[in-house]
Amino acid sequence: SYTKMNTMFGMRRKLFFGRGQNASPRVGFLMQYFQPGGLEKIVVALAKGIQQRGMEPRVAAYLEDGPVADELKQAGIPVKLIKVGSGLQTRLPLLLARWMMREKIDLCHTHHLGPYLYAAPACKALGVPMVHTEHSHEFYDRSRRKILGWSMNQFARVVVVSPELARFRAQQLHGRAEVIENGVTIPQPIGIEKRSIARKLLSIPVRGFVIGCVARLAPEKDHATLLEAFSRFADIKPSASLVIVGSGPIEKQIASLVEQSRHKKRIHLLGYRSDMYAILPAFDIVALASLREGLPLALLEAMAHGLPVVATRVGAIPELIDDGGGLTIPVSDPQAMSEAFTQLANNPTLRKKHGSIARQLIIGRYSLDTMVDAYYELYQSMLATSKNP
Numbered sequence: 001s002y003t004k005m006n007t008m009f010g011m012r013r014k015l016f017f018g019r020g021q022n023a024s025p026r027v028g029f030l031m032q033y034f035q036p037g038g039l040e041k042i043v044v045a046l047a048k049g050i051q052q053r054g055m056e057p058r059v060a061a062y063l064e065d066g067p068v069a070d071e072l073k074q075a076g077i078p079v080k081l082i083k084v085g086s087g088l089q090t091r092l093p094l095l096l097a098r099w100m101m102r103e104k105i106d107l108c109h110t111h112h113l114g115p116y117l118y119a120a121p122a123c124k125a126l127g128v129p130m131v132h133t134e135h136s137h138e139f140y141d142r143s144r145r146k147i148l149g150w151s152m153n154q155f156a157r158v159v160v161v162s163p164e165l166a167r168f169r170a171q172q173l174h175g176r177a178e179v180i181e182n183g184v185t186i187p188q189p190i191g192i193e194k195r196s197i198a199r200k201l202l203s204i205p206v207r208g209f210v211i212g213c214v215a216r217l218a219p220e221k222d223h224a225t226l227l228e229a230f231s232r233f234a235d236i237k238p239s240a241s242l243v244i245v246g247s248g249p250i251e252k253q254i255a256s257l258v259e260q261s262r263h264k265k266r267i268h269l270l271g272y273r274s275d276m277y278a279i280l281p282a283f284d285i286v287a288l289a290s291l292r293e294g295l296p297l298a299l300l301e302a303m304a305h306g307l308p309v310v311a312t313r314v315g316a317i318p319e320l321i322d323d324g325g326g327l328t329i330p331v332s333d334p335q336a337m338s339e340a341f342t343q344l345a346n347n348p349t350l351r352k353k354h355g356s357i358a359r360q361l362i363i364g365r366y367s368l369d370t371m372v373d374a375y376y377e378l379y380q381s382m383l384a385t386s387k388n389p
């Protein structure tokens with residue numbers, strides 16, 4: 001309980017946390033999984049970014065291990081899987097408090113509602129400042145979750161990844177939030193040679209129109225609509241291919257849908273890949289059929305390569321490509337998605353125009369350095385305030 005943590009740890013924080021005036025600040029990141037996904041990529045990028053800027057990151061998860069932990073370890077970043085069962089974990093705040101004390105965490109940064117729920121009491125008891133980033137708003141579908149959202153500003157500096165999310169918090173939860181948009185690495189432009197190399201790497205035809213989808217295999221990504229849209233498109237575009245990159249809880253269902261497709265020989269399921277920047281040049285466009293989103297990292301990465309996108313009008317996506325960069329469609333509408341594929345496939349000039357707009361937008365607004373710098377400055381400001389209240 002919070003009272004127990006306060007009694008055990010609150011008054012002893014200086015004894016355990018004191019590392020000297022000149023010690024590099026330690027930032028503890030908390031998320032649910034070490035499985036790959038957009039949120040997890042952001043945490044990895046932030047951890048590496050602040051490490052390069054002189055801070056010491058530590059990363060913990062509490063639901064599932066995975067390759068993200070290995071990537072962090074390879075960068076010399078300590079990780080911790082705090083093993084708990086499913087359902088509400090009443091002991092997790094205590095376990096997190098112990099982790100923060102053992103690692104001498106100076107500031108905690110959580111992502112999504114679950115990690116916030118468990119870390120907030122631990123941070124409060126230990127006097128550790130807290131940053132919380134909201135990546136989407138689909139979790140606020142129940143009254144008790146809205147109560148958490150309403151009270152969030154009392155425990156943390158709340159960050160959202162898009163202006164759309166900031167408006168949602170202000171209107172629905174009456175809460176303050178600052179916007180720090182997701183950022184990605186800016187690659188070299190795609191040329192014919194890079195496209196040919198990438199397609200050979202994936203063993204797909206060097207010629208032909210290739211649609212890519214990079215998304216966790218989960219219900220909210222609605223791969224069923226994507227597959228149906230591709231089938232309709234492939235009926236009139238025999239040289240087309242669809243490449244699906246990602247892993248997740250419904251892998252078997254997606255594989256079954258592919259097996260049932262009349263165009264199954266032209267659909268490639270790659271599973272999880274850690275070499276996305278080598279794969280993306282293989283695509284002509286990138287598609288996303290999500291039922292809900294925040295600011296999808298997969299789209300930002302595709303746009304950074306100069307790839308136009310076809311995506312549903314959810315979350316921050318409409319604002320992202322409001323001035324070009326791709327086409328938006330309604331959710332659960334395979335015909336609209338198929339027509340968007342056809343429009344871009346039949347008009348190389350339009351495709352090139354959207355791709356150029358997409359790349360320039362990412363360079364100007366969504367670079368990785370811009371995102372890391374913004375969080376780094378926020379951390380520094382909060383740490384200075386906590387030392388001199």
